[in-house]
Amino acid sequence: MKKYILMLVSSMMLVSCVDTVILPDHLTVDEDFWKEKEQVNSMVNAAYYAMSEAGVIQRLLVWGDYRTDEMVVTTATNMQTDGTVMDLKEISSVNIETDNAFAEWASLYTVINRCNIVLDKAGAVIGTDPSYTQGDYDAHCAQMRALRSLCYFYLVRNFRDVPYVTSSYMTSSQDMQVAQSAPQVVIDGCIADLESALTGAPSARAYSLTDWKRVGWINVDAVRAILADVYLWRASVTGSQSDYQRCISLCDEVIASKRDIYNSNHRGASLTETEYPLAEIDDMYFDVFINHNAEETIFESQILVGTYYNFFRESGGYVRAGDIFTGNQVYLTNNDVRYASFIYDPTSTPPVIRKMISNDSKSTNTWDTYIGSNKLQTNHFIFYRLSDVMLMKAEALVQTVQDDMTADSTSKIFQQAFNLVAAVNTRGLAASNKADALKWATYSNKTKEEMEEFVMDERLRELCFEGKRYYDLLRYNYRHIVGVDYSRTLSQIGVDNLPALYDKMLTTMTRSRTDEAAGVKGKMSNEAYLYLPIPKSELIVGKQLVQNPVYSGSSNSYERTY
Numbered sequence: 001m002k003k004y005i006l007m008l009v010s011s012m013m014l015v016s017c018v019d020t021v022i023l024p025d026h027l028t029v030d031e032d033f034w035k036e037k038e039q040v041n042s043m044v045n046a047a048y049y050a051m052s053e054a055g056v057i058q059r060l061l062v063w064g065d066y067r068t069d070e071m072v073v074t075t076a077t078n079m080q081t082d083g084t085v086m087d088l089k090e091i092s093s094v095n096i097e098t099d100n101a102f103a104e105w106a107s108l109y110t111v112i113n114r115c116n117i118v119l120d121k122a123g124a125v126i127g128t129d130p131s132y133t134q135g136d137y138d139a140h141c142a143q144m145r146a147l148r149s150l151c152y153f154y155l156v157r158n159f160r161d162v163p164y165v166t167s168s169y170m171t172s173s174q175d176m177q178v179a180q181s182a183p184q185v186v187i188d189g190c191i192a193d194l195e196s197a198l199t200g201a202p203s204a205r206a207y208s209l210t211d212w213k214r215v216g217w218i219n220v221d222a223v224r225a226i227l228a229d230v231y232l233w234r235a236s237v238t239g240s241q242s243d244y245q246r247c248i249s250l251c252d253e254v255i256a257s258k259r260d261i262y263n264s265n266h267r268g269a270s271l272t273e274t275e276y277p278l279a280e281i282d283d284m285y286f287d288v289f290i291n292h293n294a295e296e297t298i299f300e301s302q303i304l305v306g307t308y309y310n311f312f313r314e315s316g317g318y319v320r321a322g323d324i325f326t327g328n329q330v331y332l333t334n335n336d337v338r339y340a341s342f343i344y345d346p347t348s349t350p351p352v353i354r355k356m357i358s359n360d361s362k363s364t365n366t367w368d369t370y371i372g373s374n375k376l377q378t379n380h381f382i383f384y385r386l387s388d389v390m391l392m393k394a395e396a397l398v399q400t401v402q403d404d405m406t407a408d409s410t411s412k413i414f415q416q417a418f419n420l421v422a423a424v425n426t427r428g429l430a431a432s433n434k435a436d437a438l439k440w441a442t443y444s445n446k447t448k449e450e451m452e453e454f455v456m457d458e459r460l461r462e463l464c465f466e467g468k469r470y471y472d473l474l475r476y477n478y479r480h481i482v483g484v485d486y487s488r489t490l491s492q493i494g495v496d497n498l499p500a501l502y503d504k505m506l507t508t509m510t511r512s513r514t515d516e517a518a519g520v521k522g523k524m525s526n527e528a529y530l531y532l533p534i535p536k537s538e539l540i541v542g543k544q545l546v547q548n549p550v551y552s553g554s555s556n557s558y559e560r561t562y
Helices: 037-052 054-066 083-092 106-127 134-159 183-200 220-238 241-265 281-290 307-312 337-342 367-373 386-399 407-427 431-436 448-463 469-478 503-509 517-523 536-541
Strands: 005-007 071-073 297-300 319-321 382-385
Touching: 037 054, 037 106, 037 134, 054 071, 054 083, 054 106, 054 134, 054 307, 054 469, 071 083, 106 134, 134 183, 134 220, 134 469, 183 220, 220 241, 220 297, 220 382, 220 386, 220 469, 241 386, 281 337, 281 382, 297 386, 382 386, 386 407, 386 448, 407 448, 448 469, 469 503, 503 517
Parallel strands: none
Antiparallel strands: 071 319, 297 382
């Protein structure tokens, strides 16, 4: 039969639809495609691959870590005119131009479009390939809905008002003009997709302990983790107690699943409900960050890419650990192994990041030494792991405490949260240092906000440099301000009607940038400043897009004349 090639885009060509969707670039889609199971598998893999590419991961690190107290830009004299350094300086000083390389969303819309292609096309393969079963199709759809939701979750937390597209773009002739949706629409859509994905997603036991798909593909535990995170976000914005409770129940399901799997994989093991299958401290760094796909991991990229960690490089790198890591202002004791494992030479100012870089948690070698000796491990990006979920649950628990609760009820909830934090924190202590373990008596009289900060501080200690911190701070901010309207876009609300930010959050966010802190706090006067500008390149072709109002005066802003 004559083969009609419908599409082959030979380069990464951006088209309209707000210039967000990159059409399939290395795939030939013709009448013979979408006939076999392996063709569906190839497109599913293509979606995961796109999510793991350096262009995505670099942005997740900058969006999630650099915009906080965790990281500062290099002060190396020879780097001051480097384009990446200049873009990072714009971000840290809140002088972001609309052509800033990190104010870009096309790479995530590439993932979204690949997910949409599978969702639109894979069903037809059931009728042409008997080996492609309904179960295969359901599993693929669940994974693609979850991966798409994760992308939109990142987009909402960084741009707020974004186009919400759930159908695929296959040719440049399609009408791709889409307006931005209010964040409530996108978040609600993500929750609906993720709740649906719980049914079809592969079991957490679908693959063996040594099979990369166990954590490289989204299984039901990964769906639960993403969904718990989204519920925690929505609850922080809206104050919904039912959302906090749903977050807690999902975290419980992940924890129970991980515990059961651990007991099955380790003969004789029988973890109780107060024990958690976290890697032992002597093995944690290697197992989680170097050996990859640790038992406690839930979802992580599977591409060994060193380039997205070039940001951390000691010589020629772009960022350092924030000043809060100098002299150990973060960890509660120098005996916490994470203190030495995650930072290289904490006495330097600013310190060099070791996490994800060194292949020895206790080595004195620098990043560049590993480059020179070919020992550097290029690492995966971890989206979710068990300690993250445990601390999500602790955060949600604290927020379920209400003013009309009895002191006894409040104390019981706080102690549940404390126990989760203590389990994560104690994992960081060697057996000889257990005297440094957290004591409930020290925290039993804390207020709700003090317990909230207690959990947030442990998330900093455990999850630093993993792309989590900015979102932790945003949730903290939203819980302490009033007047948030998630049902309308920024342009619909009007910049003068946006709520002011929580001063304590701003102080925390800027504490590693003492020379810029006052200026940044002065500029960040309302909610719109939490978000990046819509890229200039998108505005040029996206006729329905409206710029974040606080960036409309940018020297690189685009103003239409029609």
